[in-house]
Amino acid sequence: MSQISRRGLLKSGIAAGVLSATGMPLMAAPKKGGRLRLGLAGANTSDSWDGRTHSDSFMIMCAHGAVFDCLTEVGADGQLKGELAESWEASADAKTWTFKLRQGVTFHSGKPFGADDVIASLNMHTAEGAKSAAKPIVSAISEMEKISDHEIKMTLAAGNADFPFLLSDYHILMYPAGEIDEAIASGNGTGLYMVESFDPGVRFVGKRFPNHYKDDAGYFDEVEVIAINDASARMNALMTGQVDAVNRVDFKTEALLKANPQIEIFEVTGNQHYTFPMQTGLDPFSDLKVRQALKHAVNRQEMVDKILLGHGKVANDHPIGPANQYFAADLAQNDYDPDKAKALLKEAGLDGLSVDLSAANAAFAGAIDAAQLYQNSAKAAGININVVQEPDDGYWSNVWLKKPWCACYWSGRATEDWMFSTAYETGVPWNDTGWENARFQELLLTARAELDSGKRREMYTEMQMLMSEQGGTVVPMYANYVDAHSTKLANSGTIGNVFQMDSSRMMERWWFA
């Protein structure tokens, strides 16, 4: 595996098999058949098959994980592989990308899939009036050219080495050109399962699509996804065997699940993290020493233990997580050190510090408790944190980006560049700290167009270090994805950590043992 250079991988992706065949543990061969029943939180009555609107786990699982496909896919091992694209090539400046599409693929309606569908599907995100979360990705494409039915050339406005990675985003699903509205209404994709019935906010039933090109995936004859937003009801459904797996395990009843020999809990640390962004344009947060003092005044391990009940990891004040490729695991950790915090404040010319911290549980579950833990741990450093409890409703409009210091969460992004440019690039609307650093900005732009993996690792490591040392946000912890399944289910032994439920591909990758 290590023989293949990152550069080679980035410049030309190779479809499925080649990469994943290496280093896989020996497991019992998958068995076909059965009806998988999932009980999922994150369903809404406003759900639809429009990928542009997806933001919660139910639709991400059903659309991205079952009914539709993307051009590329992040494998369970974290490596990028082709889904509807077979392979791709980049020009030296990472500006021009040529994708070769898989041949012989059809939509559930029988319509063959080709380059026109790719162009139409991507254009959905930039159409007038469309409110797509993937708009920034697609609008970076300045030109799309159909070379043949199964080859397409995309030219970007600026070089982006992560481009194929970005196309694996769950919003960028492939729809049939010319009948997109109908496909959204009925759920007509190229995915492993065809829609049998779909009742928004209630239930989805899918049947294995017999003509799917992945024959080493999608082992169930049928899948049923039931919306169970209530945590206790979800746990009950699994305990009483009415579903085979659930997402978002309720930590309060976790012990009961563990005590049941027929149930197994599986958890992964992904990129999901909780933050306390400080607006660096405002006093006292404009002072680097104050920010550093606050970073040393938080007891991270205590937060992981008490807020996440151990289901997480200590984070280091930057937003790159273990599911990212260039996660700098060995960076010096900002630790809890009240004396150091005190000394830093003294350097800033302050005897003590009194600041407001706005929090509501809308920011993340337990945010108010976390703020109070912060308040308590900071006392030892002579810092007086006044926890302001904000209403859940309107939190993101009235508190986040408005109050000088508040609680926030990020589900993380698949690539470093995407994460940084979403919330930490100078001038972007979601930059919740207003932190500006010339070197950071320079590295961001250089790394984006750099295809050499070694160089990118260096640059992204330096960026994580810069943010950790000087940045405007306190990132105390990564929150794990914690799900549970019946022991009747089996998997390859490698579980994806991009998103919950095996990167939302449980229906594709698991089987009944």
Place this chain on the structure above:
Amino acid sequence: MAGLLRIIVQRLLLGIVTLFVVSVIIFVAVNALPGDFAEAILGQGATPEAVTAIREQLGLNQNAFTRYFVWLGGVLRGDFGVPLSQALFAGNFGTTATGTEVITVVDQIMPRLRNTLFLAGVSAAIAVPLAVTLGILTALYRNSAFDRSMNVTTLSAISSPEFFIAYVLILFLAVLNPVFPSLSNIFPGMEFSERLNRTMLPALTLTLAVTAQMMRMTRAAIINLLASPYIEMARLKGLSPMRVIVKHALPNALAPIITVIALNLAFLVTGVVVVEVVFVYPGIGQLFVDSVKIRDIPVVQACCLIFAAVYILLNLTADILSIVSNPRLRHPK
């Protein structure tokens, strides 16, 4: 009889006024909540531009007064509008929205309402006969050990929050002894027996929640009458206690019993929110919760109107039945 008809018409007209007042209150209340649909649906993505765009598209930027009367105008024409969420997605197609039908509030509510009525029906079919029978029996054997234990049991059931009863039932009837499924996800096309089986736990929960009041009212109304001279007469004639109660006391006790039954039936429709959430029952209560969460005002309004209408109609029915069951009211001098 003409008097009765006049009462019905009068009460129906008053009911419409009540519905109007309810709609105003709900509209004001939902508007008073912090945040609106645009902010709720965008969550963290609620940048000022995105919020403004959605508000403009859905007409949420108009003042509350205008919005209310636009909505009211629609309702008077029988058009309950389109859920904000669906309207948003229709506009979000970006391409044309031809070939896809927009889901209206009525489309969204009707199947849920049918499910809720089904649940209410099953619960009522269990609860009403049970409560009345227990009421008669406790009146018959008043102050016996049976009477006391029944009172304690039903009063404990009504004093506990419904979700607690629900979890206790799940524990005993789904987890420890798997008699019924804890998940009541019924769907169209399900066989009736299966549907009934899955509806059983929420129905039992509701039964426990409403039985006490109906039973105690029956018991109290009958006991109240047992001191009357005509009952004494019946007893002196040598009739059995059971016959005295069922034949002589019960008909005169019907009015209060009917009233309390009607109120409890209304509760079976409007009070199901918690129960539906716990059992994942796809009824109107769950839809209501989901819609309030995203401030989908047209759906919230329609749900409230349905709840209010159920109350008004059942109260009206109760009053009419009380009149019909009471000869003195039926034939006023």
